[in-house]
Amino acid sequence: MDTTPVDLSHLFEQLGLEGQPNAxxxxxxxxxxxxxxxxxxxxxxxxxxxxxxxxxxEADAQWTELIEQLDTQLRKP
Incomplete structure (x- = not known):
């Protein structure tokens, strides 16, 4: 069972990106x-x-909601 916290910081880390708020x-x-x-x-x-x-x-995984939120955020002017 994956016990990684599901938040934006950890999503960025899952993507291999810096997860600190300023990054x-x-x-x-x-x-x-x-x-x-x-x-x-x-x-x-x-x-x-x-x-x-x-x-x-595709798996409707634990990250789905955060991924969709990231998508929305990246589309804001």
Missing amino acids: IAQFMATHKLTSQIHFIEAPFWTQAQKSFLTEAL
Whole structure:
């Protein structure tokens, strides 16, 4: 059983990114998505990150809600 806390910080760590609040804020400020780009196909994801995100969404895993929230946040102007 996976006991990893399910929060944005840990999602970033699962993606191999820095999970500290300032690093998350920097990521959000420098990575934006338009409505024409599918979240998984964003050019800034590595293949490993795309795989993790795809598998988590397809399995409706514990990360699904946070992934959807991240998608929404990256689309805000």
